[in-house]
Amino acid sequence: MPAREVGVLPPERRRLLLQTALAEFADVGYEGASLNRIIGARHMSKSSFYHYFASKEALFEAVVTDIGGAFVAELAPPGDDELAEGDFWGHIMRLAERLAELSSGDPGFMRLAKLFYLPDVPRNPGSPLAKAAARIDDWIDRALTIGRAGGAVGDDLPIELQRRLLRAVLWAMDEWSVANASNLDHDEIRRLSTAQFEAIRRLLAPGITPLR
Structure with missing residues (x-):
């Protein structure tokens, strides 16, 4: 409760x-x-x-x-209509850029992210962190479904496997970023954000060449 x-x-x-x-x-x-x-x-x-x-x-x-x-x-993560309008990866890239700005510009953002990885926080079903993580996963699921429907995300793998891969990559990258935040300056955080975006894009998009 x-x-x-x-x-x-x-x-x-x-x-x-x-x-x-x-x-x-x-x-x-x-x-x-x-x-x-x-x-x-x-x-x-x-x-x-x-x-x-x-x-x-x-x-x-x-x-x-x-x-x-x-x-x-x-x-302000993009909503379903925005993701479906034809600029799927552009919206995802801008979201990654906003995350980088918040991460480097507001210490409170990284402190909040750190709470998800503390070993002793309440995380039982119905706890605030469990509900927050569920909302994040729900957004990921909807984005993945919309991306597949619009051709921005490949359909060579079962969607359930893509979901698992994407969640694993995103949460692993986020945990590493939070753990190393104190050693990263603004430019390093931006470069890391770009690298994370490219990794996700290579994982999901059909026939993608990495951005230069």
């Missing part, structure tokens, strides 16, 4: 609290995260915190839901 919030924190105080919590979770993990450090940084008492959040799990869910939702809105 999703963690329950018990009150409504004013928007700006909520935003600052969630940003502080995101940094704490990303830096020391879910189990190591200290509510005392989080609320102390925001000059909030425990009684005040528990008026708004029932538990650390509820706070973590709010971090993933609120901050994750804001980043998705900023990223």
Whole structure:
């Protein structure tokens, strides 16, 4: 069952609290995260915190839901109609470019991505990370189906195998990028994004020559 919030924190105080919590979770993990450090940084008492959040799990869910939702809105992944309009790989390339910009320009984005790979976070069915991962996989499935229908994605392999390959490649690349983010500058992140795009394109598109 999703963690329950018990009150409504004013928007700006909520935003600052969630940003502080995101940094704490990303830096020391879910189990190591200290509510005392989080609320102390925001000059909030425990009684005040528990008026708004029932538990650390509820706070973590709010971090993933609120901050994750804001980043998705900023990223603006192409919808089904856009992908089907005839510029499939152009849309995917621009999405990769936006991801690179967010990754290099906003530390919060990489902190949020890091949460997906922490070993101790709640990830049971219905947890915020499980739901977020399911939404990502659903978008991948729809994009793959649309790409195949429009001829931008090859149909030489069964679609279920393509799904597995694509998910494995995307999540592996993302995990490596998150783990090495502190050692990458803006230009390196952009080059890595281009390399990732080309790898996916070579994997899926029929008769593709790598971009120069």
